[in-house]
Amino acid sequence: MKTWTWYIFSFIGLAIILSLVFTAGNRVEHAVNLLPAVAISSTSHAPVTEAYRNPLAIFMLQIILIIITAQVCIFFVRKIGQPAVMGEIIAGILLGPSLMGAVLPQFSAFVFPAASLGNLQILSQVGLILFMFVIGMELDLDILKEKASTAVFISYFSIIIPFGLGVVLSYFLYQRYTPANIPFYAFSLFTGIALSITAFPVLARIIRERGLSGTRLGNIAITAAAIGDIAAWCILAFIVAIVKAGSFHSFIYTIVEIGVYVSVMLFVIKPMLAKLAFASTDNAVLKRSVMVFIFIILFLSAYCCEVIGIHALFGAFLAGGIMPRKKDAIKKLIDKIEDVVLALFLPLFFVSTGLRTQVFLLNSPALWGVCIIITLTAVIGKFGGSVVAARIKNESGKDSLSIGALMNTRGLVELVVLNIGYDLGILSPQMFTMMVIMALATTFMTNPLLNLINRKYR
Amino acid sequence: MKTWTWYIFSFIGLAIILSLVFTAGNRVEHAVNLLPAVAISSTSHAPVTEAYRNPLAIFMLQIILIIITAQVCIFFVRKIGQPAVMGEIIAGILLGPSLMGAVLPQFSAFVFPAASLGNLQILSQVGLILFMFVIGMELDLDILKEKASTAVFISYFSIIIPFGLGVVLSYFLYQRYTPANIPFYAFSLFTGIALSITAFPVLARIIRERGLSGTRLGNIAITAAAIGDIAAWCILAFIVAIVKAGSFHSFIYTIVEIGVYVSVMLFVIKPMLAKLAFASTDNAVLKRSVMVFIFIILFLSAYCCEVIGIHALFGAFLAGGIMPRKKDAIKKLIDKIEDVVLALFLPLFFVSTGLRTQVFLLNSPALWGVCIIITLTAVIGKFGGSVVAARIKNESGKDSLSIGALMNTRGLVELVVLNIGYDLGILSPQMFTMMVIMALATTFMTNPLLNLINRKYR
Numbered sequence: 001m002k003t004w005t006w007y008i009f010s011f012i013g014l015a016i017i018l019s020l021v022f023t024a025g026n027r028v029e030h031a032v033n034l035l036p037a038v039a040i041s042s043t044s045h046a047p048v049t050e051a052y053r054n055p056l057a058i059f060m061l062q063i064i065l066i067i068i069t070a071q072v073c074i075f076f077v078r079k080i081g082q083p084a085v086m087g088e089i090i091a092g093i094l095l096g097p098s099l100m101g102a103v104l105p106q107f108s109a110f111v112f113p114a115a116s117l118g119n120l121q122i123l124s125q126v127g128l129i130l131f132m133f134v135i136g137m138e139l140d141l142d143i144l145k146e147k148a149s150t151a152v153f154i155s156y157f158s159i160i161i162p163f164g165l166g167v168v169l170s171y172f173l174y175q176r177y178t179p180a181n182i183p184f185y186a187f188s189l190f191t192g193i194a195l196s197i198t199a200f201p202v203l204a205r206i207i208r209e210r211g212l213s214g215t216r217l218g219n220i221a222i223t224a225a226a227i228g229d230i231a232a233w234c235i236l237a238f239i240v241a242i243v244k245a246g247s248f249h250s251f252i253y254t255i256v257e258i259g260v261y262v263s264v265m266l267f268v269i270k271p272m273l274a275k276l277a278f279a280s281t282d283n284a285v286l287k288r289s290v291m292v293f294i295f296i297i298l299f300l301s302a303y304c305c306e307v308i309g310i311h312a313l314f315g316a317f318l319a320g321g322i323m324p325r326k327k328d329a330i331k332k333l334i335d336k337i338e339d340v341v342l343a344l345f346l347p348l349f350f351v352s353t354g355l356r357t358q359v360f361l362l363n364s365p366a367l368w369g370v371c372i373i374i375t376l377t378a379v380i381g382k383f384g385g386s387v388v389a390a391r392i393k394n395e396s397g398k399d400s401l402s403i404g405a406l407m408n409t410r411g412l413v414e415l416v417v418l419n420i421g422y423d424l425g426i427l428s429p430q431m432f433t434m435m436v437i438m439a440l441a442t443t444f445m446t447n448p449l450l451n452l453i454n455r456k457y458r
Numbered sequence: 459m460k461t462w463t464w465y466i467f468s469f470i471g472l473a474i475i476l477s478l479v480f481t482a483g484n485r486v487e488h489a490v491n492l493l494p495a496v497a498i499s500s501t502s503h504a505p506v507t508e509a510y511r512n513p514l515a516i517f518m519l520q521i522i523l524i525i526i527t528a529q530v531c532i533f534f535v536r537k538i539g540q541p542a543v544m545g546e547i548i549a550g551i552l553l554g555p556s557l558m559g560a561v562l563p564q565f566s567a568f569v570f571p572a573a574s575l576g577n578l579q580i581l582s583q584v585g586l587i588l589f590m591f592v593i594g595m596e597l598d599l600d601i602l603k604e605k606a607s608t609a610v611f612i613s614y615f616s617i618i619i620p621f622g623l624g625v626v627l628s629y630f631l632y633q634r635y636t637p638a639n640i641p642f643y644a645f646s647l648f649t650g651i652a653l654s655i656t657a658f659p660v661l662a663r664i665i666r667e668r669g670l671s672g673t674r675l676g677n678i679a680i681t682a683a684a685i686g687d688i689a690a691w692c693i694l695a696f697i698v699a700i701v702k703a704g705s706f707h708s709f710i711y712t713i714v715e716i717g718v719y720v721s722v723m724l725f726v727i728k729p730m731l732a733k734l735a736f737a738s739t740d741n742a743v744l745k746r747s748v749m750v751f752i753f754i755i756l757f758l759s760a761y762c763c764e765v766i767g768i769h770a771l772f773g774a775f776l777a778g779g780i781m782p783r784k785k786d787a788i789k790k791l792i793d794k795i796e797d798v799v800l801a802l803f804l805p806l807f808f809v810s811t812g813l814r815t816q817v818f819l820l821n822s823p824a825l826w827g828v829c830i831i832i833t834l835t836a837v838i839g840k841f842g843g844s845v846v847a848a849r850i851k852n853e854s855g856k857d858s859l860s861i862g863a864l865m866n867t868r869g870l871v872e873l874v875v876l877n878i879g880y881d882l883g884i885l886s887p888q889m890f891t892m893m894v895i896m897a898l899a900t901t902f903m904t905n906p907l908l909n910l911i912n913r914k915y916r
Contacts, residue, residue, distance in 0.1 A: 010618050060760055060764065063757050066755050067753060067754055071747075119576070119577055122514060122517055151462065292801050296525055306515045336794050341798055341799070343750050
């Protein structure tokens with residue numbers, strides 16, 4: 001027989017079977033209906049009209065809206081010579097209550113209903129965990145082994161001066177702008193560290209974009225930022241431990257737990273990973289099983305930190321830091337995580353930050369005054385501290401100013417720190433908003449400042 | 459001055475400032491306490507002991523547990539010559555109520571509290587969307603253009619025969635095992651399609667593992683599976699549209715919407731993507747902006763399908779299918795998505811399937827009998843149908859049997875279909891469990907069957 005006769009016969013056969021079964025089926029239905037479709041329309045019609053309201057649909061809508069807004073903002077900030085992260089922060093604020101919530105309240109309530117914020121929060125945290133992991137991996141500790149006394153010195157001063165200024169500033173802000181149950185030391189230590197942050201990844205990108213990689217200036221700035229990053233996160237972990245512990249007894253307990261955790265990571269997991277990396281040295285390809293193992297280490301580390309009481313992000317950062325320094329494999333891993341996960345999940349973090357940033361809370365000239373004072377203190381501490389330290393180490397005037405401008409970039413890392421403070425209850429929504437504006441302003445001024453310095457010292 | 463004097467001076471300075479500010483700070487605190495730490499312990503101590511219960515901690519714990527269990531199961535199933543997907547399915551069932559929930563109910567309630575299941579669900583859906591996107595991209599339509607009448611013929615029969623048998627079987631199952639408000643045609647069409655699924659990705663991997671790639675047998679099987687996949691998903695989309703529409707009027711409306719959506723994808727988006735791919739033809743590297751654009755397309759497509767009323771997964775599948783066929787770029791994209799996202803998020807899907815699979819619901823010999831009948835019908839329909847079709851097209855006995863064994867693999871794709879049926883309410887928990895066991899059994903038998911056939915025809 002020819003092929004087409006088989007097709008025809010089988011089709012006729014199926015049609016006969018179907019019609020027979022359906023005819024028979026009508027008799028076995030639970031209720032005898034001539035039009036069964038109409039009978040169920042009351043129960044199953046609802047899902048159609050409400051399909052766009054189910055959690056998955058809303059989540060997809062959020063992702064689409066967030067990614068598109070971020071891309072549009074990135075396009076515009078690039079036009080005025082700003083790094084991409086500025087666009088993402090601005091996109092987050094635009095989608096939050098500051099703009100969209102105020103102008104289009106119904107649309108905002110539709111896209112970001114309260115019930116969906118939990119999902120958004122978790123996913124943005126997962127994105128951040130992967131991001132901190134990448135930052136940890138990017139922090140090449142080998143540069144620290146080179147002769148870098150200048151960088152260490154600058155790093156030290158660029159933390160201690162804004163930290164000191166922040167603590168002093170906190171004395172004047174405390175009574176007015178702090179939730180009632182937060183003790184003074186918690187608020188002042190946190191303000192200190194919030195002013196001392198340098199955004200290592202943003203700085204690294206600016207240095208690459210301006211062609212400073214490998215120059216003396218670039219090396220000093222990037223090393224100082226790396227040391228500063230590690231120091232700042234250690235201090236922050238310490239502060240979080242103090243604040244969360246609540247009593248001296250449980251603080252000591254927390255410190256012991258941190259000690260055990262860090263020791264295990266450095267002296268058990270790190271050698272194990274190095275061995276694993278050597279075992280798979282022949283193939284440049286990252287095996288799936290190695291990837292899975294790395295993910296297990298990453299999430300276990302993050303989980304331990306969360307349970308100890310310091311933030312999951314520390315665990316992710318440390319897990320990144322102890323990855324074996326095999327350039328190719330690490331580069332590949334960073335590449336994979338960066339492109340997919342960061343493109344998809346990190347924007348969620350900016351938006352969940354934006355949803356907390358309520359610019360309309362700064363509704364009086366006095367509050368804007370405070371906001372400006374915070375920003376000025378941050379700039380004077382970080383920029384000033386770095387410049388003075390560089391001058392002491394006999395760097396040229398131009399290089400000192402450039403280093404100062406670079407160290408003053410706060411970018412995304414500052415937002416991460418501020419969110420931790422907000423979650424701990426140390427920062428009120430008002431204070432959080434002011435600090436976000438400070439982070440925006442100091443990140444924004446980096447490129448114009450560098451251009452100005454270049455023009456002056458041509 | 460020497461460097462170290464600067465360090466010392468600055469440190470002493472900071473210490474003095476800190477002590478002064480803290481002393482002053484004690485006076486400005488909201489309440490006068492000698493031990494402020496104790497005062498707040500009542501409010502802030504709770505988070506420490508309960509840290510492991512916050513949503514992020516629980517989510518991390520779930521990921522860790524799921525990934526480790528999956529790896530252990532994969533290790534064991536590999537030992538007995540089974541594909542990795544078997545291990546992942548079994549891991550999901552082990553972590554669900556069938557084993558862990560029954561043996562360690564308290565631990566199960568701790569790791570998978572009801573409140574966390576929403577997050578798990580969303581994330582596993584995101585994982586599935588990315589997975590279906592990859593399947594769509596892997597489906598190389600170029601093979602269909604080659605002379606493949608045998609493959610088309612086999613594919614046709616390997617769908618029509620199990621589909622017909624499934625419809626007949628449903629007649630006997632309907633009254634006992636279907637929720638009251640589901641009409642007969644919905645249940646019978648769904649049963650038909652559930653028995654007709656071939657797992658394209660699992661089949662592709664088995665063919666690769668057994669060294670059949672490029673052979674006549676391998677090509678026929680993979681082409682037939684590809685055509686079968688497309689046909690099955692189209693039929694399923696059609697069935698979902700019927701079931702969800704509820705009335706004839708809204709069914710027509712849905713069909714029109716689907717038509718518009720598919721046309722836009724094929725005639726607007728696809729050429730646009732091809733152009734985009736040509737524009738970036740010089741560099742083999744996928745630009746971040748292109749990645750972001752692709753993600754926007756993917757989620758927009760999935761969102762449209764969800765809103766139309768067919769499942770988001772169809773949108774993801776079609777978005778993958780219309781990606782430009784530039785081997786390098788596509789391979790890179792698949793690579794990136796597969797390793798990170800699938801390693802992290804796809805296991806969540808297996809577990810959320812496992813959480814729905816309740817083996818203890820099959821608590822009578824009669825139910826196990828039904829389960830066996832379903833499995834037998836599935837095997838007779840798919841395996842038998844393929845073998846008969848291959849024999850009609852004059853394939854050798856050995857090749858016909860091998861093609862039958864390969865087409866009978868249902869794997870992960872079957873689970874996706876079953877979950878859609880469960881979400882629509884067509885499958886009761888009992889029926890769902892039986893179908894999952896059928897999927898497991900048919901996937902499990904592929905490799906032993908192929909070995910048996912090889913031994914017989916040596």
